[in-house]
Amino acid sequence: MLLSRWLGRPCSYRSSRLATVFSSTLSNRWASTATALKEDVAEEPAASEPPKHVLTEQDMKRLNFQRNIGVSAHIDSGKTTLTERILFYTGRIGDIHEVRGRDNVGAKMDSMDLEREKGITIQSAATFCDWETTNPFSKEKEKYAINIIDTPGHVDFTIEVERALRVLDGAILVLCAVAGVQSQTTTVDRQMRRYNVPRISFINKMDRPGANPWRIVNQIRTKLRMPAAAVQIPIGVEDEFKGVVDLVNWRSIYNDGYKGIEVIVKDEIPPDLLDLAKEKRVELIEQLAEVDEEIGDLLLIDEEPTNQQLNDAIRRATLGLKFSPVFLGSAIKNTAVQPLLDGVCAYLPNPSEAEIVAHDTTKPVSAPPVPLYPAANAPLVGLAFKLEEGRFGQLTYMRVYQGTLKKANVIFNARTDKKVKVPRLVRMHSNEMEDIESIGPGEICAIFGVECSSGDTFTDGSTSFSMTSMFVPEPVISLALKLNGKETPNFARALNRFKKEDPTFRVHLDQESKETIISGMGELHLEIYVERMRREYNVDCTTGKPQVAFRETVTKRSPFNFTHKKQTGGSGQFARVIGYIEPMEPDPETGVDVEFVNQVMGGNIPSNFIPGVERGFHVALEKGTLSGNPISGVRMVLQDGAFHAVDSSELAFRLATVGAFREAYHPAKPVVLEPIMNVEVVSPAEFQSTVIGGINTRRGTIVDSEIRDDEFSCSAEVALNDMFGYSNQLRGSTQGKGEFSMEYKNHMPVIPPLQKQLEEEYKKSIPAAKK
Numbered sequence: 001m002l003l004s005r006w007l008g009r010p011c012s013y014r015s016s017r018l019a020t021v022f023s024s025t026l027s028n029r030w031a032s033t034a035t036a037l038k039e040d041v042a043e044e045p046a047a048s049e050p051p052k053h054v055l056t057e058q059d060m061k062r063l064n065f066q067r068n069i070g071v072s073a074h075i076d077s078g079k080t081t082l083t084e085r086i087l088f089y090t091g092r093i094g095d096i097h098e099v100r101g102r103d104n105v106g107a108k109m110d111s112m113d114l115e116r117e118k119g120i121t122i123q124s125a126a127t128f129c130d131w132e133t134t135n136p137f138s139k140e141k142e143k144y145a146i147n148i149i150d151t152p153g154h155v156d157f158t159i160e161v162e163r164a165l166r167v168l169d170g171a172i173l174v175l176c177a178v179a180g181v182q183s184q185t186t187t188v189d190r191q192m193r194r195y196n197v198p199r200i201s202f203i204n205k206m207d208r209p210g211a212n213p214w215r216i217v218n219q220i221r222t223k224l225r226m227p228a229a230a231v232q233i234p235i236g237v238e239d240e241f242k243g244v245v246d247l248v249n250w251r252s253i254y255n256d257g258y259k260g261i262e263v264i265v266k267d268e269i270p271p272d273l274l275d276l277a278k279e280k281r282v283e284l285i286e287q288l289a290e291v292d293e294e295i296g297d298l299l300l301i302d303e304e305p306t307n308q309q310l311n312d313a314i315r316r317a318t319l320g321l322k323f324s325p326v327f328l329g330s331a332i333k334n335t336a337v338q339p340l341l342d343g344v345c346a347y348l349p350n351p352s353e354a355e356i357v358a359h360d361t362t363k364p365v366s367a368p369p370v371p372l373y374p375a376a377n378a379p380l381v382g383l384a385f386k387l388e389e390g391r392f393g394q395l396t397y398m399r400v401y402q403g404t405l406k407k408a409n410v411i412f413n414a415r416t417d418k419k420v421k422v423p424r425l426v427r428m429h430s431n432e433m434e435d436i437e438s439i440g441p442g443e444i445c446a447i448f449g450v451e452c453s454s455g456d457t458f459t460d461g462s463t464s465f466s467m468t469s470m471f472v473p474e475p476v477i478s479l480a481l482k483l484n485g486k487e488t489p490n491f492a493r494a495l496n497r498f499k500k501e502d503p504t505f506r507v508h509l510d511q512e513s514k515e516t517i518i519s520g521m522g523e524l525h526l527e528i529y530v531e532r533m534r535r536e537y538n539v540d541c542t543t544g545k546p547q548v549a550f551r552e553t554v555t556k557r558s559p560f561n562f563t564h565k566k567q568t569g570g571s572g573q574f575a576r577v578i579g580y581i582e583p584m585e586p587d588p589e590t591g592v593d594v595e596f597v598n599q600v601m602g603g604n605i606p607s608n609f610i611p612g613v614e615r616g617f618h619v620a621l622e623k624g625t626l627s628g629n630p631i632s633g634v635r636m637v638l639q640d641g642a643f644h645a646v647d648s649s650e651l652a653f654r655l656a657t658v659g660a661f662r663e664a665y666h667p668a669k670p671v672v673l674e675p676i677m678n679v680e681v682v683s684p685a686e687f688q689s690t691v692i693g694g695i696n697t698r699r700g701t702i703v704d705s706e707i708r709d710d711e712f713s714c715s716a717e718v719a720l721n722d723m724f725g726y727s728n729q730l731r732g733s734t735q736g737k738g739e740f741s742m743e744y745k746n747h748m749p750v751i752p753p754l755q756k757q758l759e760e761e762y763k764k765s766i767p768a769a770k771k
C-alpha cells in the first residue's frame, strides 16, 4: 500500500523517514501516530544484507516519547524565564531563580558569569528533562524525555541559534504578548524554515498591560506568513490572567500551589468566556481546513471534527510545516507553562519523524543524500554541534542521529579521519552533568576529551557519512587587538579556541600593520570574546575602533596564464598555472562562497602540487588589492599548467597561484562590498516622519511600515557603515521613546564615491616600496 494513500494525503515532509518499518501498535502518543505499514518497505531498494536501519518496537517505544526542542525568540521575550519554569515543573531544578533576580543566583540556563551579569543568554545551554503527563484521550500517564536548547536572542549570537536549529526536531517560538513579531522573530523564523523545523508558538507575558494575543496571532499569519491559530484562549487579562481554556480538549486549565506547580483541570469553561471559546475554536478549525485535507473535507460536509480529529490535524499540519498552533501564558507569573509542555509532546515531532540526511563522502558531491534512521543497531552517525571549554576540559555536544554511542567506543571523525576513544559520556543539564554509559539515536549528549571542530561528523568507521554543515553568515564588524603587556601563548590559545567554537568568529593577522584583527557578527559579539580572553585566559587586550567588515569580490570571469620563475643560485623555482577566476554565489545551505576547482587532466601539474595551488588561492583571498579587505564570492578554476622536474615545488605553485590571481583580479572588475542590515524601528506614531527622515539621511530603503495603536514600526535596509551613532540620534529625535534592532542581511557593492575613498585610503596606507 502506498504511504500517501494510507495517510490520505500526499507525503511531503519526512516521507522517506516514514518508509522505515516500525511497529504500529505503539500509538500511545496523543496523536494517532502516522505509522507506516510493512508493505511500504517494498518501495525501498532491495538491500543485499539485512537492513540495519529497521526501527524495532523497542526503538519506537523510546522515540515516541523523545523530543528534541529549541526555544527561540527575539531578545528579552522570556525564553530563559520560560525554560527555568520548564525545568522546575519537570523536576530538574528544585526552585526557580530569575534572570537578573534579586536572589543573585541567576537563571539556571544562563551558566556563564557574563550571562548572569548582563542578563542575556550568550551560549546556548543544553539540558534534558522528563515530563510526565496524562494523555487526554487514553487517560493514561505518559513520560516524555525532552532535550531543550535555550538559544540566545541577540542577533550577534545568531550562529548559536543556527546550531540549535540544526540539531533539533522542533521548536517553541516565543513571542511577547505586547511587542509581537519583532525583527529577531523574523530572523529566527527564517532559520527555522531553512532547517525545516516545525514550531509551536508561545505568546508569553500575557500578564503585561496591553497584552493582545489576537493581534499577535494575526502577525504570525501576516508578518511570518505562517498559517496559525490559537489553541487556547486566556482566562482573565493582564493582572487578572490566571489560566487558559484548551480549545482542542474543551476544558479549562489553571495553576495553583508553590510557583504554579499544581495544574488544575476543569471540564467546564467559564460562562463569560463561552462565546469567545466557541468563536476561536471555529477559527482554529477554519485555519486548519486551509492546510489539512481531512479537516477541509469535514468542513465541506458541515461536520465538526472530534477533539481527536482536531488534535491529529494540528499535529499533521505542524509536522508538515504548514501550521503553527499558538499557546498563551505568562512565564513570570507561572501560568499556563505546563499546557505548553503538553503541546510540545502532542504536536512536535519525535526523532523518527524528522527527515535527516547525510552525504556519502565516497560518492560525488552531486550524488543524492543518504537518509539516516534513528535505529539503535544502525551504524553510528553523530554530529558535534557545539564545543565548550568547561571546568573539566573540552566538552563536545553531540546529537546522535543513528546507532548507539557507548562510553569507551572508538569513533571516527569523518573530516579528519582520525579515530578517538570516548573516555566519558554525559548528559548535560546547563553547567552540570550526569555520567551515562550509552546514548541512543535521536538523543543529545556531551563527550569529554574529543578533539574536533564544531560541525564535525562522527561515525563508527563502517560508513563514510558526513552531515552537511551549517549556514555561516559573513562577519560584519572587525576590531584590531593589541596585547597589553608581555607576549603570552594564551593569546593564540584563546583565539584558536574561540575560532573552533564559533565559525562566525574570524581571526587574521594584517601583514602590513602586524595587527591581529578579529571579526564577528556585531560589537557585542566581539566584546564578549575580548572579555572572555581576560577572564578565562588572563589575557588583557586593547581594542581599536570597531570597523565595518568590508569585502571585495569580482564581477566577471577573467583568465590567467602565469609563470612563476626564479633562478638565483641553488635550486630555482618554476611553476605555471592556467585557468580563470569567476564570480560565485553563496551556497544557500552553508553560505560558502569561495571554491577552488581542479580541472587539470594528464600530468601537466602533478597531483602533489595541486594543494599548493589551492593554498595559494586562499592566500590571495586574504587581502584584495583594491581596498585591502578579504575577497569573497569567487571561484578559481585551474585548467592547465606546467612544471619542471627539478625546480617545481609546492611553494613555487603557491606563489604562482598568488601571482596568477593578482594578474586576473583587476580584469575581473572587482568591487568593494559592505554589510547591509535589516533594521527594525519602533516608535510612537507622532515620530513617524522623524524616523523615516532619519533612515533616509542614512541612505536606507524602507521596505515595510505600519501604524497600529499609536505605534509606528518600520523595517528598512541600511548599510552598516551608515548606522554608527543611530541609537543616539533615534533616542534624541523621539524623546527617548524610539527603539531599534538590526540584523545582517547580506553584503552589497558600496556606492562609487565610497569605493573611491576606500581605494585611496588603502593606497595611502601601503608603504611606498610595496606599491
Ligand SMILES: Nc1nc2c(ncn2[C@@H]2O[C@H](COP(=O)(O)OP(=O)(O)OP(=O)(O)O)[C@@H](O)[C@H]2O)c(=O)[nH]1
Binding pocket: 073, 074, 075, 076, 077, 078, 079, 080, 081, 082, 098, 099, 119, 120, 121, 122, 151, 152, 153, 154, 204, 205, 206, 207, 208, 329, 330, 331, 332, 333
Ligand atoms: N511581564 C512579564 N515579564 C516577563 C515574562 N517572562 C519574562 N519576563 C521578563 O522579561 C525579561 C527578559 O526575560 P528573559 O527570560 O531573560 O528573556 P530571554 O528571551 O531569555 O532574553 P535573552 O536571553 O537575552 O534573549 C526579564 O526581565 C523577565 O523577568 C512574563 O511572562 N511576563
